[in-house]
Amino acid sequence: MNNPHKNARTTVHSRALIVTRRAEGRPVRRIAEELGISERTVFKWLRRHREGGVEALANGASAAPPAACLNASVAAAVRLRREYRLTAAEIAHKLRLARSTVARWLHRAGLGRLKALEPKEPPRRYQRERPGELIHLDIKKLGRFERAGHRVTGSRQGHRNRGAGWDFVHVAIDDATRLAYVEILADEKRGTTTGFLVRALRWFRSRGVRVERVMTDNGSAYVSKLFAKALRWLGIRHIRTRPYTPKTNGKAERFIQTLLREWAYAVPYPSSASRARDLPRWLMWYNRNRQHAALAGLSPETALNNLARNHS
Known part of the structure; x- marks a missing residue:
């Protein structure tokens, strides 16, 4: 039809x-x-x-x-x-x-x-000019273990470490140079976190870095009165990230990923205690030798020395 x-x-x-x-x-x-x-x-x-x-x-x-x-x-x-x-x-x-x-x-x-x-907001990449102008703080939990787990053995059977607890990896990284200070502590409570802050500032000061600002997320320890009191007493400004936007503390996040990839999961450690003993070695290598594209291929310590001369 x-x-x-x-x-x-x-x-x-x-x-x-x-x-x-x-x-x-x-x-x-x-x-x-x-x-x-x-x-x-x-x-x-x-x-x-x-x-x-x-x-x-x-x-x-x-x-x-x-x-x-x-x-x-x-x-x-x-x-x-x-x-x-x-x-x-x-x-x-x-x-x-x-x-x-x-x-x-x-x-x-x-x-x-x-x-x-709405057009997507372009990524806001920034880098402070002076060492110590901004230090990023963050904490990463790592499970403790007494024998190698599935990441090493490749099997989840018979290698569980139930009840072993957690290691709390506290990190501090300088925005301008990526120079980093790290400690493994027992918890993330306000007293522990504030103690880490003081020791990190002392470590940076021993390398000629006077810290002006500290950036953290809104974790309970970071918003505690004790942490705020320490910063006021030291004359340091506290900058907190906006809720649910951890990307604003991105340098700490990226450093933690590097820490996990190149230290925590890079070697088949027989135990978490062995892993902790290896941290100082890795951190020394990171600060002295690891090259960063954001620093034109320089290591953190080399970048620190160059910037120190420029701002002296």
Whole structure:
């Protein structure tokens, strides 16, 4: 049987374009000119869409709207969302569709939230100019073990260290030079953390670095009165990261990843005590020899010496 609509001036796709462009505010005359049809035809399909929704744009011989029509409607909804920042309800009203249908399309397109339309914030990379201008502090928990675990043996059977507890690795890293000080302590309580702060500052001072600011997350020890009192007494400003944004303390996070990769998990230690004994060796190598791309290939100690001369 011949299709009576095969020579029609409008297809289901162009009918959907009529609805979309009208929803965008284009005049009927302009739509007609762009599609090469009469204004009367434009009004006809706008009326049918108004009365019957997207199904009314399909050919009468079809029992359901063809895929081309649906795809055009989806594209129209996405375009209205991207370019005009309309809500799902507003788009549904303009296209005469169910709000749930539009919401489903937008969700599949990754536009379920208006926030998705905001341009992504470029990464903010910064580096302090002077040694001691900013020191990053953080803590990493490592499980204690009395015999090699699955990372070494490759098997999780028979190598568990139940109840062995935790090592708390406290780190301090200078923003400008990446010079690092690390201790393994028994916990992360306020007294322990404050003690680490004082010893870290003393260590940096012995290398000619006078600390001006300290950055931490919002852990309980870091927001304690004892920690704040120590910083006030030492005349050091405390900067805390915004909640749920650990990337602002990114240099500490990246140093911890290096610490885990190149020390904690790099050697098949027979026990956590053996691992702890190896930390001073690794830390000395890190500060004296490890090259950093951010420091033009220099080690932390070399960068410290260069910056010290520049700011002397």
